[in-house]
Amino acid sequence: MKYALSALAGATALAVSLIAGPAMAQDGGIVVYNAQHESLTNAWVEGFTKETGIKVTVRHGGDSDFSNQIVAEGAASPADVFLTENSPAMVLVESSGLFAPVDADTQAQVPQDYQPASGKWVGIAARSTVFVYDKTKLTAEQLPKSLLDLADPSWKGRWAASPSGADFQAIVSALLQLKGEAATADWLKAMKENFTAYKGNSTVMKAVNAGEVEGGVIYHYYYYGDQAKTGENSKNIGLHYFKNQDPGAFVSVSGGGVLASSKHPKEAQAFLKWVTGKGGQDVLKTGDSFEYAVGKGAESNPALVPLADLQAPKVDATTLNSKKVTDLMTAAGLL
């Protein structure tokens, strides 16, 4: 058996020499902590590297774990750029003073509505809250008029969400800003009674499509993404936008920022500029991400309901409080 052991040891040594070098080294370039969908960021990185020759290493994760990780890493963070799906994670890093100011010409590419006045980060894309429902079960009249209606006992057991995801937590953070702490806490308590928890927005949509539950609160692009593929998980799905400046009409801004501790600030700023510029925003229009483009003069995918028609509530992205939201959700037993 000595032979089996030494064979394994030999194989290990071989593997070290073969793989460790090329595969695990971070040879130059910038490091992006990416909480956005992998396919979208990969498309951005590909376009950027092709145009500038700057190498990019991407680490994939989620909004909240990355924002908190960056805070824990502090000035030692290996990240140069941070991209998110929602604003609260950006606010957290900004409030810890870890972002460098975004270059002025990058700021100039994005409308004021989609970036904080501090200039510490910029919007790179946007997504809208939507109520997905099972078309075979619900008619237009039966749909909730407001996100707040889902707290009503009549909705008990009939809707789903992914409370552990940063997406849903961003929606709650908007609710918190619009309606205050007491109303949000009550709504979350009622939600705990009424809703079914799934992990991930795609899973929520799949469950609604399969008839497991009548509706779900997610973002709009999951539907379009599935339709563009096989449509297998969205063939029974209808989209209901709450509009009317309802908390449920919240449009969440995805952010990008450069870390103050970046060792390659020039390259990192160039990346952010590219993402918010024509090249990056065109990826949103032509690719299969179906997120809204936010750059000045940039067009979104024509399949989408135009951003201007969504009657989103006025929410100040720079004060969305992720900490308070998770505390309230923990208190409500959702986390």
Next chain:
Amino acid sequence: MQSAADLARSGLPTGMAAGRWARRRPISWISLAAILISLFSLLPLAFIIWIAVQTGWETVSALVFRPRVGELLTNTLLLVVLAVPTCIVLSVALAWLTERSDLPGARLWAWLSVAPLAIPAFVHSYAWISLVPGLHGLWAGVLISVVAYFPFLYLPLAAALRRLDPALEDAAAALGLGPWRVFRRVVLPQLRLAICGGSLLVGLHLLAEYGLYVFIRFDTFTTAIVDQFQSTFNGPAANMLAAVLVTCCFVLLGIEVLVRGEERYARVGSGAARQQQRTRLGRATIPCLLLPAITALLALGVPFVTISRWLVAGGADVWRFAEIGLALGQTLFLALAGALLATVAAMPMAWISIRAPGPLQRVLEGCNYIAGSLPGVVVALALVTIIVRVALPLYQTLVTILIAYALMFLPRALISLRASIAQAPVELERAAASLGRSPLKALWSTTIRLSAPGGAAGMALVALGIMNELTATQMLAPNGTRTLAMAFWSHSGEIDYASAAPYALIMVAMSLPLIWLLYVQSKRMAGR
């Protein structure tokens, strides 16, 4: 040839044994190494306690004594209480049928009862959820946990049954016990170590598993901790959940220590045990065949059908070779390097747990199990925080992730090594020493060589664990790392089940040789 088996109970008063051995040099080195490794493995636990102290009692009690924790505790306990005994009964039955009866195709069924280990738990879940999309909750959790984890019990049970000396059973039968009572009073007690060790392993897996339960929407402490970490990173709520989980581990460990007792069984003296007689099943053959057949169908058939279905549905598009090749290479490397480290680290602990058992050893061994039972995300977080503060150059390097793997999977190596060392008679070590070898050389040329099968089996188990590891890998691995499990998880998270299928297939294909090695080892340990 001596006919009567001399089953010696080596239950020396433990303090005496430890004291006598402690005066010898290699032993104290080994103890020192074991103590250092155990202390190191306590890092994550120390981290949790430190956070709890920092948080203050008021917040701690608010976070621990709340309805959500009650829900999670109920879920987790029910899962363990239902799944572990089911695994025990199923594994004892399967092991007896494949090792001690004349079941047709026993060798095939034996292999099919081990092979489910080659399928990562979350792939089992992915398979079931594809087959029965609405599957969720406790019973789904129990079903999938049993099919995914019962081999952890089957393996040691089959090995133990194979090694039993038939002389004892013959003696019991000659004294007038019927076959059923012989099994209950002679065979089962000898299986106790295997049942305890295996159950502990299954129980700890149930406590630490993440992916399996996410697919079927069953919340346990581990899934809730990951939810909290994803929302707040190292917030106090997550750490308090982790503290409760650690307490559950303590309880499991305590039960195992109580139940496994002090007896050690080993055959000494010259000669070999007689060949066992296989029980004739006769007319019961057909119903008995149903058990391994149904088990194989649930544990192997379902994943096989699902993966094939998604591969067919996905066609050639899902085979993105550049991406897959890179993930494959990285996974292989991490698994092998981590397995080697964990096994070497487990060696001193395993040795003293057999040769110098005592209160200290129990405590040290317990430390290692606790580290191993913590969910990957807790270990990872502890390491991130500690390393960022005190060993920054190591942050997000290979070293960190390999240390995390060693901490998490050391119990796997330990259990295999322990069983193997228990079979190596201590007399050989003494004989080698009395023939003039230095203590370390004596150890090397006897016990360590004899425990190589256990070592190899342990390495295989650790490598398997690493291949399926997700959360710690995501947090600690060097930037740009993407293992098979990470890729699988990312695709299946977006409901792109077809793109996930090649990764599932490769993980299974890579695990199969390791499982085969494990299977062959367990056969060889019994000298066949």
